[in-house]
Amino acid sequence: MKWLDTLERKFDRFSIGNLMQYICLTMAALYIFAAIQPNVPIFSLIALSPYRIMQGQIWRLVTFIFMPPSSGLLAFVAIYFYYWLGQNLEYYWGTTRFNLYYLFGMIGAIIAAFITNSTGTSDYLNLSLLLACAALFPDTEVLFMFLIPMKMKWLGIIDAVLLGWLFIIGNTASRVSLIFSLINFLIFFGPKLFDRIRYKMRYEKFRRQMRQPPKF
Structure with missing residues (x-):
């Protein structure tokens, strides 16, 4: 995509190396802080709240990305996994x-919150x-939950099925x-996925035509 290449060149000087390292370390630090100081509503102060943003709390446009994914020990597992995913994507694509x-x-999440x-x-x-990562490294094997060896493509399929199910059962707000x-x-992989689907449809149509007996 030429427009993305152009944007990458213009954005290069503003890029942040090891971005997921900073995000995940902050997630972990906030989680530990919340556990030590449960009376301090730290997460409510950084959440992406359109109402609070319109009142001038514009830091929420950024700080929501530091919200830990879950509670309990699984939070640290998820945070480490996000770090691993981000580092691999940055190594493959480059920092910018x-x-x-x-x-x-982030922009998509902000737009959805305001809508x-x-x-x-x-x-x-x-x-x-x-x-x-599933689209770029489908055959890379990881230890799911540090126990079960599984290829990235299967994790991606599970993720896609889960997201599809959440879309079906969710309300309008969650769908948006x-x-x-x-x-x-969708911006990065949508065109390739659509081309692949279109090619497969054409190929299946060609196979069906070849199976039909010739007409004289």
Whole structure:
């Protein structure tokens, strides 16, 4: 995509190296702080709240990406996995392109929050990292939950099925949030996926035509 290449060149001087390292370390630090100081509503102070943003709390446009993904020990597993995904994407794409991928996801999450007037999270945004890695490194094997060896393509399929199910059972707000938070994946991989689907449809049509007996 030429426009993306142009944007990458212009954005290069503003890019942040090891972006996911900073994000994940901040996630972990905030999680530990919340556990030590449960009376301090730290997460409510950084959440993506359109109402609070319109009141002048503009830091929320950025700080929502530091919200930990879950509670308990699984939070640290998820945070480490997000770090691993981000580092691999940055190594493959380069710092600037990975920054753009994450930035597009952030913008999508912000737009969704304002459209639905609901508090947004970075959950779908971080899941888009998994979809990107599954598309780029389908045969790379990881230890799911540090126990089960599984290829990235299967994790990506599970992620896609889960997102599809959430879209079906969710309300309008959650559907809008899901779609817009994955806008980065659609921008980066949508054209190739559509081309692949179109090619497969043409190939299947050709096979059906070849099976038909010739007419004289």
